[in-house]
Amino acid sequence: MSGRPAQLPHVTCPACGGRAFARSTGKSSPLYREVYYHCRNPDACGHQFVVSMEAIRSTRPSRFPAPLHVLPQTKWHAAANDRADNDNSPPPEPGASAAGS
Template sequence: MSGRPIQLPHVCCPACGGRAFARSAGKTSLTFREVYFTCRNPDACGHQFVVEMTATRTTKPSRYPAPKHKLPMTTWREAANDRAANDDGPPDKPKSSAAVT
């Protein structure tokens, strides 16, 4: 591992909504980590909080799998809007509204 800081996604302060930065991280296991954050607005907010990061599933298998830490594999589903719209054919015939006697 290099000495570069951990790059994390943007995290908002849960108290004021401002941007927060990671101060440190504690590794509990191979699949769980706690990251300590501080709000970048120290004068007005100054909130400090912990974010828990957990590996929940695999999207691409590792070349070096760890059998004792096997995560479930993601199942891909077809998106709802990938199917062609059924509007290229002739319109449906309207139902008859004749009165039944």
């Protein structure tokens, strides 16, 4: 491993659409992290904001027999095609048919 620290992704500034860079990190746990961003828009936007990063599911199980934290397991293909509109709908009623007869 190199001596370089891990680089955090660049994000788009929600105020002006410019490129924002990670400046520091805040609250942190094994499944959650806050990252402080600063807009680098050449027109001097100057917006500063916090982005939260959260581990939400696993696409491949751990090789360790007893992981410290267990996430729901999904198939990679299903996770890659996940749509936000599916996340907010209630689960289907047991025994309900799609035909509605």
